[in-house]
Amino acid sequence: MEDPLVIAGRRLGSRLILGTGGASGLEPLKRAIVAAGTELVTVALRRVDPASEGSLVDLIADCGVSILPNTAGCFTAQQAVRTARMAREALETDWVKLEVIGDSDNLLPDAVELLAAAKTLVAEGFTVLPYTSDDPVLARRLADVGCAAVMPLGSPIGSGLGIRHPHNFAMIRDGVDIPMICDAGIGTASDAALAMELGCDAVLLASAVTRAADPSMMAAAMRQAVAAGRLAHLAGRIPRRDHAEASSAFAGMAEW
Amino acid sequence: MRLRVNGGDVELPEPTLAEAVATVTDARRGIAVAVNGEVIPKAQWTRPLSEGDSVEILTATQGG
Numbered sequence A: 001m002e003d004p005l006v007i008a009g010r011r012l013g014s015r016l017i018l019g020t021g022g023a024s025g026l027e028p029l030k031r032a033i034v035a036a037g038t039e040l041v042t043v044a045l046r047r048v049d050p051a052s053e054g055s056l057v058d059l060i061a062d063c064g065v066s067i068l069p070n071t072a073g074c075f076t077a078q079q080a081v082r083t084a085r086m087a088r089e090a091l092e093t094d095w096v097k098l099e100v101i102g103d104s105d106n107l108l109p110d111a112v113e114l115l116a117a118a119k120t121l122v123a124e125g126f127t128v129l130p131y132t133s134d135d136p137v138l139a140r141r142l143a144d145v146g147c148a149a150v151m152p153l154g155s156p157i158g159s160g161l162g163i164r165h166p167h168n169f170a171m172i173r174d175g176v177d178i179p180m181i182c183d184a185g186i187g188t189a190s191d192a193a194l195a196m197e198l199g200c201d202a203v204l205l206a207s208a209v210t211r212a213a214d215p216s217m218m219a220a221a222m223r224q225a226v227a228a229g230r231l232a233h234l235a236g237r238i239p240r241r242d243h244a245e246a247s248s249a250f251a252g253m254a255e256w
Numbered sequence B: 001m002r003l004r005v006n007g008g009d010v011e012l013p014e015p016t017l018a019e020a021v022a023t024v025t026d027a028r029r030g031i032a033v034a035v036n037g038e039v040i041p042k043a044q045w046t047r048p049l050s051e052g053d054s055v056e057i058l059t060a061t062q063g064g
Helices: A028-035 A055-060 A076-093 A111-123 A138-145 A168-173 A190-195 A215-235 B017-022
Strands: A005-007 A011-014 A018-019 A040-047 A067-068 A094-096 A127-132 A181-183 A202-205 B002-005 B010-011 B031-035 B054-062
Touching: A005 A040, A018 A028, A018 A215, A028 A055, A028 A215, A040 A055, A040 A076, A055 A067, A055 B054, A067 A076, A067 A094, A076 A094, A076 A138, A076 B054, A094 A111, A111 A127, A111 B010, A127 A138, A138 A168, A190 A202, A190 A215, A202 A215, B017 B031, B017 B054
Parallel strands: A018 A040, A018 A202, A040 A067, A094 A127, A181 A202, B002 B054
Antiparallel strands: A005 A011, A040 B054, B002 B010, B031 B054
């Protein structure tokens, strides 16, 4: 069944977006990218390190996948906007995963700065995918200023706590027409499947794969979980009931 | 002339931006350069720098 993810008019065959942070090296990362079957991977922008060996950009190109630069580490709209402009210049893409955090301990988004940066970047022609709180009102505001997707966190970055507020996810899903991507907090395959069952169009994860004991095996698990969750969402789950509903008819029972 | 290049002090006589970049990397692909916070496209790297300019040279690294 062909079921592409479409963001800003671009079709992606995989609904799993892989973050490259946390991988122990370029070779394990490459194996994870291939196993995940992803078509889009995130990178951060940092000062050139003359001592670094191997090119992440070349590795990503070799894998035949596209780059989604992020603004990780930025605490203000100005920092994030400048980082996005640098990413566009360095990587020749106007897509950006917009990240503006407000707290170095919990890495939660700064809603005020995030919205300001999103407005500026949309006006400059960027395709903006904001990492956001699981706040249905903020998600709608981000959609209203022209973001190409909203990416609510399931739980704090790297925590592996899964989706703490599934009800918020459902409300965000109802509140915006643009793609909704679960970004951050995924710990294992069932978390990714739940995100998709709740109506997310895609899942973005990094640590769950890159810091797993066997990253490429976990990448394969995530690939299947995202696909299974998507199918289950489309198939339409049965309603939850307070009491049992027999699946075998009582009619025709023998009398013993 | 004293400059800041990727957070370090660099002393160069009447440098162009390209010469300041060359103190850090020979790469021309996959990098972006800003002077005092403003992105400078490669075509403009021949421009001269001024005393105290801050040059940032960034590239893609692993990140979620």
